[in-house]
Amino acid sequence: MIQKIELKNLKEYLKKIGQFPLLAQEEEKKLQKEIETEGNKQKLFNSNLRLVVSVAKRLLSYGVNIEDLIKIGNEELERAINTYNGFAKNKSNLVTSTYYVWCIKFGIIKEIINRNFPILITSIEKSLKENDFDNYYAYFFLEHILINLIVDKEGGSEEALEILKNSLISTFSDPELKNKTSDKNFIQKIPEFMEILKTTEAEIYKRLN
Numbered sequence: 001m002i003q004k005i006e007l008k009n010l011k012e013y014l015k016k017i018g019q020f021p022l023l024a025q026e027e028e029k030k031l032q033k034e035i036e037t038e039g040n041k042q043k044l045f046n047s048n049l050r051l052v053v054s055v056a057k058r059l060l061s062y063g064v065n066i067e068d069l070i071k072i073g074n075e076e077l078e079r080a081i082n083t084y085n086g087f088a089k090n091k092s093n094l095v096t097s098t099y100y101v102w103c104i105k106f107g108i109i110k111e112i113i114n115r116n117f118p119i120l121i122t123s124i125e126k127s128l129k130e131n132d133f134d135n136y137y138a139y140f141f142l143e144h145i146l147i148n149l150i151v152d153k154e155g156g157s158e159e160a161l162e163i164l165k166n167s168l169i170s171t172f173s174d175p176e177l178k179n180k181t182s183d184k185n186f187i188q189k190i191p192e193f194m195e196i197l198k199t200t201e202a203e204i205y206k207r208l209n
Contacts, residue, residue: 017049076107102163
């Protein structure tokens with residue numbers, strides 16, 4: 001289990017994480033491949049804490065304090081370290097830090113939307129129910145918003161889009177939901193769903209820009 005540094009005072013926290021050496025890409029990839037070896041996971045985590053801070057600072061203007069963004073980013077970093085090997089199985093050229101960054105961005109922006117628009121998210125779910133859509137369609141809405149928002153604000157490649165989509169699917173704990181994610185393309189062609197998506201997406205973009 002990864003040990004985390006408590007974040008009570010930002011200045012002290014930054015001083016502590018600055019003591020961890022950065023890893024060369026070759027060493028990072030070697031540690032990631034041998035992730036079950038004792039200490040490797042902790043070493044990877046510690047060496048990328050400054051990466052989390054860097055991403056958090058770039059997304060600070062959306063109204064969530066830096067300490068909370070860092071804490072969320074650290075959780076996403078841990079998850080990224082745990083899931084990289086499975087995701088990169090057939091992607092030998094995937095840089096570890098690329099995967100970490102996009103997973104961290106996903107988690108932080110998801111939290112920003114949840115913090116800023118809790119009523120809006122509730123109203124989405126209500127609208128979907130009224131139109132006879134099951135609850136899990138709300139996740140497809142959130143996926144669409146998150147991916148577009150992150151790519152628009154942060155830029156991204158096809159590789160980044162795939163990482164983001166994988167990040168979203170991996171957060172679904174409901175087995176039934178996982179099984180239905182393949183229906184997304186069909187779902188998004190349904191006029192009523194697309195109208196809800198379009199209206200809400202416009203509202204979120206307007207308020208975050």
